[in-house]
Amino acid sequence: MSWDVKYLPEALDDLRKLDGSQKILIRKVVIVIGAREDEQVYEIAQKRISKHNSPAKT
Helix, strand or coil: CCCCCCCCHHHHHHHHHCCHHHHHHHHHHHHHHHHCCCHHHHHHHHHHHHHHHCCCCC
């Protein structure tokens, strides 16, 4: 399965400014959103974003 993803110009500019690991995270979220079409996708994306933004545990 392949998708043709089109970004808004301002989103594409922001994506280009991210480092490699951040770009990968964004692409994974886009895949999750594309694969699901219900509210669960937004819950999953929010959990991943929260996990990614959590401070590192020491």
